């Protein structure tokens with residue numbers, strides 16, 4: 208992050224913006240994470256308010272290996288969270304007067320986060336696999352019908368190349384909303400291809416690194432058997448005091464006890480509309496958390512749980528004294544079960560954020576074991592289960608073809 212009150216960078220056109228975010232993406236590539244960069248600019252002044260790159264994977268201490276730090280740490284998602292953490296202290300303008308500029312089309316998680324907050328979004332390169340405009344129709348049929356007009360107003364895809372100068376295949380005009388910063392200027396072909404190529408060069412390797420980062424359940428030991436002073440228990444209990452205390456007989460058949468816990472956890476926070484639990488392959492409740500909308504409108508229960516699980520697991524893996532235990536007792540969340548109190552509300556941009564974050568948490572094929580690893584006790588509070596299923600079906604190919612998201616109601620409780 209490059210924020211400084213003394214040395215403010217000012218951007219004057221889309222090509223300067225593309226150079227700046229491409230530099231961030233190069234730093235991400237050097238870190239061995241997804242090579243995407245972004246920044247927040249003030250539409251009125253062109254001042255760069257914050258710049259960040261993807262931080263999904265980070266190096267492990269004393270190792271050449273990279274490990275998932277936070278599957279939701281995409282550039283754009285982090286910028287929105289940074290904005291909410293700093294808006295009052297720094298007296299920042301409302302999101303409608305700001306533009307988040309990114310090297311790569313936002314994924315479903317980031318698109319949902321950006322639409323919830325109301326930022327303008329300036330995009331350089333297309334992502335034809337996970338991008339919200341993957342099919343380049345610019346009509347956002349990947350989003351619920353009610354959100355499509357909003358996305359058309361907020362998102363903009365910069366013009367690139369100059370007709371008669373650059374090869375025609377690289378030349379394109381601006382498509383997008385009226386308030387995106389620098390919408391009337393043009394990105395060079397070099398910057399466009401740079402943003403695209405730096406991402407494509409490592410995306411597959413990074414995705415596999417993230418998706419294959421834990422033991423198969425049959426090789427794993429049960430953390431419930433660890434003493435109370437074991438690092439794995441201590442660290443999770445700092446975030447959720449009852450970590451590893453409740454065990455469900457079959458992690459894919461959540462019961463009445465887990466329902467009571469979810470109701471209690473949701474009830475413990477007056478701003479919460481939902482709660483989510485993560486069960487490990489032994490049925491242990493690792494985490495159970497509510498929405499924390501008192502902090503910001505994008506802190507949903509699922510975001511809280513998946514971030515807490517990953518960051519804590521990374522910290523344990525990064526600690527030479529805890530690494531062996533973390534490796535033997537914890538695994539990739541794709542082998543666990545995420546249980547929601549309510550299915551997410553289908554027309555809410557936060558549902559697209561949540562579904563996208565779910566796909567990014569899996570970061571590859573979800574083991575297709577029935578019942579699914581995404582379950583909910585109750586139907587959406589607003590909208591129908593059918594609309595919620597359509598949300599999933601309409602997502603870009605990464606979610607429907609690679610991760611193959613599937614959600615279902617809890618069978619018996």
Ligand SMILES: Nc1ccnc(=O)[nH]1
Pocket residue numbers: 241243244260261262280281282283309311312313314317
């Ligand atoms: N658009 C993006 C795709 C992947 N990772 C990111 O940080 N951003």
